[in-house]
Amino acid sequence: GIQRSGYIYAKTLLRSGYYVFGYFDYPSLIRGGHNFYLGRASTRKIYSHTEHVNILAALNQETIDRHIWRLSGESFIIYDPSRSKPPENFKGVRVEVPFxxxxxxxxxxxxxxxMAAVAAMTAMTGLRIETLTDVITGVFGVEKSKLNIIIARESYNYTAKKYGRRFTLENPSPGRKIILTGNEAIAIGAVKAGLKFYSAYPMTPASPILHYLAEKQHDYDIVVIQPESEISAVNMVLGASFAGVRAMTATSGGGFSLMCETVGLAAMTETPIVIVVAQRPGPSTGIATYTGQEDLRTVLHASQSEFPRVxxxxxDVDECYQRIQEAFNISEVFQLPVIVLIDKYLGESHMSTEPFTREVKIDRGKIASxxxxxxxxxxxxxxxxxxxxxxxxxxIVRGHSSEHTEEGFATPNAVVRTKMVDKRFSKLPYIEKYIEELEPVKLYGHKDAEVLLIAWGSTKGPLLEAMKILDEEQVKVRFMQICYLEPFPTATVQEIMRNHKILVDIEGNRTGQLAGLIREKTGVEIKKRILRYDGRPFSPRMLAEKIKEVLEDGN
Known part of the structure; x- marks a missing residue:
């Protein structure tokens, strides 16, 4: 549908030499509903979508009505006159194509x-029809693509003949590029890390990881299973890891809630497991197909009692590829659960980047002979x-969910209990030292800026784009991205915050969960906050305006 069409056009732009970013918005309705794809292209690397639209391809009137606010007097609307019509006061360019x-x-x-709409856009932007047809063939296969290509050629020729190239793109940038989602980058990184068992129950927005690995399982000798529930999925992963292979599952917040008991079992038995949690707004079902950063506290404190976790x-997609490999190593080196936290915006958006070259050497930790x-x-x-x-x-390999002796036999002995709790927690300083080498905190922007913007996860993309806008307006800021949230890099964060006068927390939740974590770990209260929790991602222009508002407010 719309997602596939948007992806085809984005990939055509990529094949033409441009960096691209694509965001897909759709409702959680079996009967369907209005959905749309926001695609963006540039000669430089881009990190997020934008709200403004230069070209709107509308398949119905609802699309024009819903998105007319995104257009300016220089924008184009490509539409089928038998199905839709721009309002009389639209000052931009009207392009009628009978899709x-x-x-x-x-x-x-x-x-x-x-497909006729995609081809019309391709013609309007002066891209080659051969590039588009090659992408269509790659997406659908030779047989299924034949009729789609015929439709595309007819629409392309109609549009080119009637309107010509009306929208001029800058000359493309050289160099090979790839396009993928955060979910796909995680799947590829997991394969690179030696993943051999994957079990997951479908749950938006984590399901594409299951789909991708199921398609590739025979190519890379991986067992991929869809069991009857999230509880079964995580227990299968625990069993596979206990048996000796690298194993992983992925879910969203509701599914992770069902997995919490097994997270504790992994901690008690010191069995390495990797869980990807792709966030969406909650609680309960929430808004199943939208985005948010509301589960940080959930994963930090999941399961009863206390134990080390990472x-x-x-x-972004590069970090998804890299961090999942690190997660497998950490999990096995320190024999504990590692949770990789993403969200719908990062997991399902398409982003272009250079081909992955950075590899993390596999380290399986201490293995007994x-x-x-x-x-x-x-x-x-x-x-x-x-x-x-x-x-x-x-x-003889023993494991026990109850507290146990060194040999693995259950015991209620008070002395043994204390020693085993201390044993598990004695890993922490070694974990912290290990993570220090993995760049747990990243910095962007002006080193001498008074303002420090603090964020995590997918907020990185819109924030980097907002910083470009602020640079153009002579507003100097610095951005601290905290990648590892547990164990928290307290000393590093304290040192960076100490060098800036104004601190601003930016998150996709209501309560400022990262700000609360920072106060817990450092004692520093961040009073200036920009929070969004309507299920939609930040946009660069919105962020830039909000940042300026916060800075103008002296309180």
């Missing part, structure tokens, strides 16, 4: 008229006792 008529005349169905939040004196939970200085897998010669 439906073109589609039906060549034997297509009405639903295929979106939480990492990538901010045959030893008759093996103790699964041996007390050692760093808290990490060697793992052994079932069938290891001369070793």
């Amino acid at each position: 439906e008529e073109i589609t039906l005349e060549v034997g297509g169905r009405k639903i295929m008229r979106n 939480v990492v939040a990538p901010g 045959g030893n008759k004196d093996y103790k699964r939970y041996r007390l050692v200085e760093d808290g990490v006792s060697p793992r052994a897998f079932p069938s290891t010669p001369n070793i």
Whole structure:
């Protein structure tokens, strides 16, 4: 549908030499509803969508009515006059293309008229029809693409003949580029990290990871399973890891709520697991197909009691690819659960980047060989006792959900209990030292700026674009992106904040969860906050205006 059409046009732009970003907005309705794709192209790398639209391709009147506010007097509307019409006061350029008529005349169905719209946009922007048809073939395959290509050529020729190239793009930038979503980058990174078992129950916006890995499982010798529930999924992952393979699951906040007991089981048995939590607005079902950053506190405190865990939040597709590899290493080196926190905006948006070249060397941690004196939970200085897998010669592998002795037998003994809790927590300083080498905090912008903007996760993209707007307006700011949220990089964050006079927290939730975490860890209260929690991502212009408003407010 619309998502596939938007992706095809975005990839055509990419193949033509441009950087692209694509955001897909759709309702959680089985019967369907209004949905749209915001695509953006540039000669420089771009990190988010924008609200303003230069070209609107409308398949119906509702599209024009809903999005006319995005257009300026220089914008174009490409529309089918049999289905829609711009308002009389629209001052931009009207481009009439009979999408439906073109589609039906060549034997297509009405639903295929979106390909006529994509081809009209391609003609209006002066891109080659051959580039578009190559992309269509790549997306649909040779047989399924034939009729789509016929429709595209007819619409392209009609538009080019009647209107010509009306919208001029800058000369493209050289160099090979790829386009993918955050979900796809995580899946690819997991494969690169040695993933061999993936189990997940479908839940928006994490489902595309399951779809991608299911399609690729035979190419990379991976077992991919869709079980009956999130509880089954995470327990299968725990069992696979206990058996000796790298395993992962992915879900959203509601599904993760069902997984919490197993997170505690992984902590108690010191079994490494990786869980991707793709956030959407809640509580309960919430707004299933929209975005938010509301689950930070959830993943920080999930499951009962207290135990070490790691939480990492990538901010773009490159970081998704890199951080998931780090997550697998950390999980196995320190034998604990690692949670990778993304959201719908990052997980499902298309972003172009250079081909991935950075690889994280696989480190499986301490693996025991045959030893008759093996103790699964041996007390050692760093808290990490060697793992052994079932069938290891001369070793009996025990695991227990109850507190246990070094050998793995359940015990209520008070002394043993204290020693085992201390053993698990003795990993923390070593984890912190390990993460220090992974750039847990990133800085962007003017080093000498008085203003420090603080954010995490997908907010990175719109914020980097907002900073470009602020630079043009001579507003100097610096941006601190906190990537590792647990263990929290307290000393680093304190040092950076100390060098700036004005602190501004920017998040996609109601309560400023990161700001609260910073106050908990550093004692610093961040009073200036820009928060959005309507299910939509920040846009660069909105952020730039909000930042200026906050800075003008002396309170």
